[in-house]
Amino acid sequence: MSEEESPAERVAIGISFGNSYSSIAYTSGEGKAEVIANEEGDRQIPSILSYVTGEEFQGTQAKAQLVRNAKNTVAYFRDFLGQDFKSIDPTPCHNSAHPLQHESTVAFKIKDKEDDTESTVTVSEITTRHLRKLKNSASDYLGKNVNAAVITVPTNFSDAQKEALSKAAKDAGIEVLQFINEPVAAVLAYDARPEAKLADKNIVVADLGGIRSDVAVIASRGGMYSILATAHDYDVGGAQLDQVLMDYFAKEFLKKWKNGGDPRSDDRASAKLKLESEAVKKALSIGSSANFSVESLSKGFDFTCSINRMRYETISAKVFAAFTRLVLNAVEKAQLDPLDISEIILAGGTAHTPRIASSLASAFPGSTTVLAPSTSPTAINPSELAARGAAIQASLIQEFETEDIEQSTHPMVTVTPHLARAIGVLCISSDESTGVFRHLVEAETPVPVRRTAIIATPREGGDVLVKICEGIRVIKVTKPEPKAKANGKAENDSDDDEDSDESDEEELREKTYKVENVLAEAALKGLSKGAKVELQINVAADLSCTFFAREVGGKVAVRGAWKAPGKA
């Protein structure tokens, strides 16, 4: 397991290694990414290992062990990798093997041997075992020995964490070709679809997982992606929704069985409650109601109970609102407005929840598309986005020499100047204060860049002015005519009238541009009736520019240029 495979012998897959679930994907000969099901038929494989008299279980089978064998079951360990004990949050491991300090790293004390002796297994070793299982599943499916992978990681994964993951993978016989950021993998999964159109747009990827949620605001320009801002939240995720249901069913259980005891206060009952609550939660993503049913939940009492979607959405309202706020905060952090966002890609298992998608859709303007199963029929399964993106990237680079990959991802290549403002042309009027700015190049576009536009001309043709400017995006807010004001003093005596007067006066918000800086002017004369003008702008890496404009189909073009800043 020492040397890297030569590119020719590589069999590379994409791996999404999450705290709760992992997925493996490969790209078929036709360039289509496919998520692989393991022997149990799971495409979302719980990132859990469990040991029963020396036998190792992974995934769903291991998860089932949380009830009887919690102490020898390791779960939610991904974020511990490459960290020292001081900086990890052990909370999610409350109902499984607890993380411990071991030398400079984190470990678990589990009975993983046939003789049931306790051993200290580092998180690195656990990861290796988990990845080996994944590798084997993929190898079985593909019929070839998988030996390389692109693995997705959160945007805030440190170099130390990546290094630890790389080593753990290597120990499992996997050469990590590249780590790619989870949200970027999701964007790539969408952009790799044959029907995808290349467009400049701002995208939010909201990755709502099990024990953390991560949001990234990404500028997508000509198929290249730059992260403008990120937000991470370790307090909202699928686990919080599980908790809401656990509380609900526990109370219902207590109502029914006065002597049943609170299932939350007993480890085993609590584990059962949690597993079934998660199942109910998933069922409620599709159906309008679901059944909770556990034999001998607590103190030997069976419990069945049904819940409908409405009830679930009511009791989870606070968690849902927190997701929406997290996304809005990230947009704000990127110094953007919701109007700047063209798409929200919902990723991660929790993104299946219809209400989360619809809440987001209503928090954003109509021009923002929410890509989630419940809001868009063409959405990709949010649980598969990361693995698919990783598989696509793997197929793109698997033939590269390792050195080549290393050099192509070098900061000398990736660090690029991004335009501070949009560049565009004035339409209708030549006056900067009344002319309408239309952009050719959006702000945050990496340079060098070339963009072409086909622009209409006055009906009669004739002579036109091409005026190229920089534009600053501004949000124009128009307040509606104040309607007969709702009676000022509605001193409400009920205690919870939350922000009642916030939504009644909807203001109109529009995205426009303010012309800031005229860069060049050129005249195009004698255009024919109904002519169109082709304008091309080239911005070099030093921000110097050239442009040309001509009548579409015409032979003569006017050309111009302006200098790089600081070289006047």
Add this chain to the structure above:
Amino acid sequence: MTTVQIGLPLPVLSKDWSAPTESNNTLTAATDRNIEPVGPHFLAHARRKRHKRTFSEDDRIQAQTNVKKVEDEDAGEISEPEDPLMLSRDAKDWKGQDHYAVLGLSKYRYKATEDQIKRAHRKKVLKHHPDKKAAAGGTEDDSFFKCIQKATEILSDPVKRRQFDSCDENADVEPPSKKETQKGNFYKLWGKVFEAEGRFSKNQPVPKLGNDKSTKEDVEHFYNFWYNFDSWRSFEYQDEDVPDDNENRDQKRHVERKNQNARRKKKTEDTARLRKLVDDALALDERIKKFRQAEHAQKNKKRLEKEAAAKREAEEAAKAKEEEAKLKAEQEIAEKAAKADGKKAKEAAKNAAKKNKRVVRGATKEANYFHSGGAASAAQIDSALNDTDLIITKIDSEELAALTAKLNGKKDLAEIKQIFLDEIKTLVSAGKLKEGEAKSLA
């Protein structure tokens, strides 16, 4: 990259357009960012950029120097010493706990962003999770950990956070006393008070107190805002605990009612408190006096101007009147004088005419009543005198004077008669006398 279609037409070139001399405008400085090394377009970019070059570790460091960071790093903004007393708190007494202090956000309080709260919480969890204490050989005591969870539960729920913020005395800024204010720090001292009070405003942003240079409009707007303050402050956080539903329902309802009343009372008191606070500030605000004085001065100025104008007008009117009177008097005198003069002239003329008449009549006598040879008979005398008088009445005083002048000193009978005859001739030709009317001179 597909081309952009722009449906709006380009502007028509104006007649007087001329190609501008090359502009010195350049693009605004760019931001260095990392592009994600992912996807086919990136790989094309990488090929172009590398172009068979290899980069070193030094290149890496150099390239990364100015890159815009997108991941937050712990900037040490959320770190304060933990009060040992706080660490030993009982989580059951969560109502009495300062949630911001528990999370190490004492200096932010209501200003803490959701993001700060999240990060603060995480920081505390990493430190105080019971597993960490166990690892450090400590007790399994998770009491403070529970405090942390409670603080986060409240501060990350917008409704609960407002309820707590409503009663967060640690964020209150007590208004300064009159004495303190009068030491001259009005804006600084009261500015802080209003900033703190402003946290309860439903309408944001809240206008600032400003300083001695604020305009009258701003100051008026400020106080108007505060006198119409719309507050979200509420007092359920201080509710008495409602007993569990298993207990007596009446008891439960009683406590609920009590709580409702208490909340309402506190709200009313708070509104009154704020009003008094604004009243106090207003009373101490020098700008108000300044504006009032300015207004006064303005008013006074107007009044004085008005008075002066009235005075001037009155004076002018009086003067005009005086002049008029003077003029009239002078006129009267002149008129009187003229009148007197006229009388004299008339009299003189009268006298002259009398004299002239006498001369004329005397001439008639001198001419022997126009009778040649011997004494004239009485009838002749009468006739001649009558004709003489007839002539006199037909001529005006000037003609009379002229006639007199002609006759004066004349002794010759024929000469005198000839003068009379000429006179008659003139009168006849002027149509004033008929031919032969003066018989004695026919």
